[in-house]
Amino acid sequence: MSSAQVSSSKASGSILIRGGRVVDPSRNVDALSDMLLDGGLITDVAAPGKLDAAAKKLRAEVLEAKGCVVCPGFIDLHVHLREPGQTHKETIRTGTLAAAAGGFTTVCAMPNTTPVNDTPEWSRWMQDPEREASVRLLPVPAATVGSMGEKLTDYAALKKAGAVAVSDDGKPILEDEIMRACLVAAAKLGLPVSQHAEDTRLTGGCSMHAGDVSFRLGLRGMTIEAESQIVERDIRLLEEIERKEKLRPHLHVQHVSTLKALDAIRAAKKRGLHVTCEVAPHHFALTDEAVFREGFGYETSAKMNPPLRPESERQACIAALLDGTVDAIATDHAPHAHHEKNVEFERAPNGITGLETALGLSLRLLHSQYGMPLGKVLSLLTNRPAGVFNLSGLGTLMKGASADVCVFDAGKVWAFDAERSLSMSKNTPFHHHAMQGQILWTIASGRVVYSAK
Numbered sequence: 001m002s003s004a005q006v007s008s009s010k011a012s013g014s015i016l017i018r019g020g021r022v023v024d025p026s027r028n029v030d031a032l033s034d035m036l037l038d039g040g041l042i043t044d045v046a047a048p049g050k051l052d053a054a055a056k057k058l059r060a061e062v063l064e065a066k067g068c069v070v071c072p073g074f075i076d077l078h079v080h081l082r083e084p085g086q087t088h089k090e091t092i093r094t095g096t097l098a099a100a101a102g103g104f105t106t107v108c109a110m111p112n113t114t115p116v117n118d119t120p121e122w123s124r125w126m127q128d129p130e131r132e133a134s135v136r137l138l139p140v141p142a143a144t145v146g147s148m149g150e151k152l153t154d155y156a157a158l159k160k161a162g163a164v165a166v167s168d169d170g171k172p173i174l175e176d177e178i179m180r181a182c183l184v185a186a187a188k189l190g191l192p193v194s195q196h197a198e199d200t201r202l203t204g205g206c207s208m209h210a211g212d213v214s215f216r217l218g219l220r221g222m223t224i225e226a227e228s229q230i231v232e233r234d235i236r237l238l239e240e241i242e243r244k245e246k247l248r249p250h251l252h253v254q255h256v257s258t259l260k261a262l263d264a265i266r267a268a269k270k271r272g273l274h275v276t277c278e279v280a281p282h283h284f285a286l287t288d289e290a291v292f293r294e295g296f297g298y299e300t301s302a303k304m305n306p307p308l309r310p311e312s313e314r315q316a317c318i319a320a321l322l323d324g325t326v327d328a329i330a331t332d333h334a335p336h337a338h339h340e341k342n343v344e345f346e347r348a349p350n351g352i353t354g355l356e357t358a359l360g361l362s363l364r365l366l367h368s369q370y371g372m373p374l375g376k377v378l379s380l381l382t383n384r385p386a387g388v389f390n391l392s393g394l395g396t397l398m399k400g401a402s403a404d405v406c407v408f409d410a411g412k413v414w415a416f417d418a419e420r421s422l423s424m425s426k427n428t429p430f431h432h433h434a435m436q437g438q439i440l441w442t443i444a445s446g447r448v449v450y451s452a453k
């Protein structure tokens with residue numbers, strides 16, 4: 001063996017994951033198996049005991065996974081890692097440590113940094129080893145220059161620099177002609193356009209959902225139509241482009257939170273349009289009642305955009321997750337410093353951290369409370385998000401795939417402690433909330449990047 005081979009195998013190590021329940025939704029696998037990782041790849045999956053000799057030869061580290069689930073590392077289509085420029089909230093290093101603690105091995109980073117990531121240079125800078133990411137970071141650069149909604153960025157150059165989609169995230173593209181141009185340009189390159197659906201002309205000065213709670217608190221609220229009208233408009237554009245341009249644009253709707261928007265997406269999928277969508281755990285776990293804090297008034301750690309909605313909308317999100325309309329669970333991890341969140345409700349920035357609570361909420365609610373099979377929950381965190389952003393070779397435990405693996409105890413119920421979060425920011429409404437499923441190890445490209453022990 002050459003020294004080069006030795007050092008490369010040391011960099012990622014050899015690991016035997018022994019005796020676990022291997023659940024790989026990409027291949028409909030759910031069986032007791034051992035798994036061997038070597039050189040950053042999954043080299044073998046076999047019946048328990050069958051890989052012991054090979055592992056011994058490689059002097060592999062052994063992880064005892066008896067009683068645990070072994071699945072592909074999770075993929076988050078929507079995170080804010082705040083770098084460049086907002087490193088008092090989070091850095092790529094701390095954000096990806098939190099990702100690893102939550103079982104994620106791939107995160108897609110939104111462009112609302114300072115400056116906005118709207119160039120191949122910044123996209124490459126974010127992926128540079130100097131940023132010390134512990135999991136794979138895939139950039140989602142801006143769809144328009146500076147996310148100003150006026151001039152398209154250079155999609156071909158961005159794609160070359162690793163972009164997996166384009167998005168103006170918090171600044172939805174409102175002008176029909178600009179959105180049409182984005183969809184056309186992206187379709188020519190096979191890139192999805194990931195849209196935050198909000199008609200900001202209807203939500204100016206609003207800080208929560210418009211309903212009983214906003215009325216009680218005397219806060220201006222955002223309507224359901226502010227979300228659904230943009231989704232409906234974007235779907236109309238897709239139809240028009242398919243008909244007139246003979247292209248097949250792909251619209252990905254971010255963090256959907258309303259029945260109306262979900263119904264529009266469901267209908268568009270039935271008509272064969274290329275629409276996908278994600279739901280964030282907070283939208284299936286909480287309602288706008290979480291904004292109300294007894295004796296104090298409001299709770300800024302429950303302020304995000306789209307806002308928490310009433311129970312009827314939460315139920316609509318759960319129904320759409322159960323019936324397959326939703327393609328991915330995405331966290332919208334949005335760290336903010338304490339001094340930024342600890343202000344009057346209307347002045348507080350939108351967003352909550354989410355990487356370390358995604359599995360815990362998904363298992364407790366979707367699996368245990370609403371009966372979604374474990375494999376289906378995991379597919380929303382693995383192969384289905386991989387499919388949305390065309391991440392071939394990720395979200396699967398196929399032999400030869402990247403050794404991105406998550407090992408967790410599916411039955412363990414525990415309370416989340418925000419103070420112990422690895423994120424630099426602690427802005428979460430889930431402090432002390434019950435979680436189900438504890439991550440024991442996260443392995444990214446063959447390296448153990450998180451260990452509970």
Ligand SMILES: [Zn+2]
Nearest residue numbers: 110169170332
């Ligand atoms: Zn976001």
